[in-house]
Amino acid sequence: MKKLLTLAMILLLTATNIPVVFAKTADAQPPQIDAAAYILIDAQNGDVLCEKNSQALVYPASTTKIMTAILALELGDLDEVMTASQRAIDAIGYNGSNIGIIPGEKIRLENLLQAMLISSANEAANIVAENICESTGEFLELMNRRAKELGAVNTHFTNPSGIHDDMHYSTAADLACISRYAMTLPKFREIVSTRSFTMPATNKHSKWPELKNTNRLLLNNTSELYEINGIKTGFTGPAGNCLISSARNEDGMELIAVVMGVKNENAAENVRKYSQELLDYGFTNFERVELIQKGRVYRNIKVEDAADIYGLDLVAEDSLVRVLPRDVSQRDLQEVSHINGEIHAPVNKGDRIGYVEFLKDGVSIGRVDLIAARDIEYKPAPVSLVELTQNPQTVIESITENLYFKIAVCCAALAVFVTIARQFVKALSRRSRSRRYY
Structure with missing residues (x-):
């Protein structure tokens, strides 16, 4: 009878198209992802929850702009007005992402960072690089040096925007390391969690259209497990579709997923799907534990x-x-x-x-x-006659170093001083009385 009831329930669920949810087992495995490489880490400590080919070299595309933004925030002034050069505009690259900044246009650094991180504007990254340093080459040297300081030892940048170059490469693990640090910077965190923005008027634009975040996972997240709070998309032909995403749940656990090199059919949609699957896996199977x-x-x-x-x-x-x-x-x-x-x-x-x-x-x-947890005073063990005769100097030193002995000596000295003073005062008093009789 029970078998018949179970079969009837399965048929009913199938007929009504209600999904059957099975409890996750203890050996729940990471999702199968058709990407060149991926990694999922804990943002607080960098612990790796799962990965595939995370040390393999990949092209970072526009995720490069995370490193560019780090240097801009560390070395620049958000209120500084920067001027776009013709060189910065020309270096956008073939079909490079841009928002139409014009040579000679003057824009605050904060707005350039918004254009670079939210709309992935290549020219904004170029303008930042040549204004933070005396040359783009100098800025690139700083990018590579700072990346290694952050632990990204298998990374090499040849431009600040991420346009393709065979010598411009990184790894999923390195990008996770860079992203983890970037998300500790309040202004970076604020910008990459912004859904859309409008550039203020400049000397070349009286108005700008609203610019939406290229991170569609941020815009369309429906998960009840976590909230997406960043961070950056990337795409070139050789790199494929790339997405670095950050999410946080109500318990304060924050995870960073890096998915690189998705080149299959519907890759633009799949890179978001794969990122969500990684985050779902992380938040479903892991939790923050206070060990002490x-x-x-x-x-x-x-x-x-x-x-x-x-x-x-x-x-x-x-x-x-x-x-x-x-x-x-x-x-x-x-x-x-x-x-x-x-x-x-x-x-x-x-x-x-x-x-x-x-x-x-x-x-x-x-x-x-x-x-x-507290102070503990020293109290020497009782001294035997044998110890005193065999090691008198050691025993004496041990006694004289004792706090109680020092207090006793001070009290004795004070008592002697008081006694002498009283005798002295009495002597003066007797002498004074004796003089009165003469």
């Missing part, structure tokens, strides 16, 4: 030569949060504490006594220092 909380008592340890018998609480100096699989059985975590040998008094509150390290699959994913 700042200020939490981790353990109590014995302190040698302590003035009391209560031991010392070690507390976490900081919190440690990592993105881990929701399925606890898939985490494979180890927690290892390291204490700095035998601890002797005195101990000051805040002293670093050791650290606790967390490992996933045998690889360290973070460590937090353990610090003393």
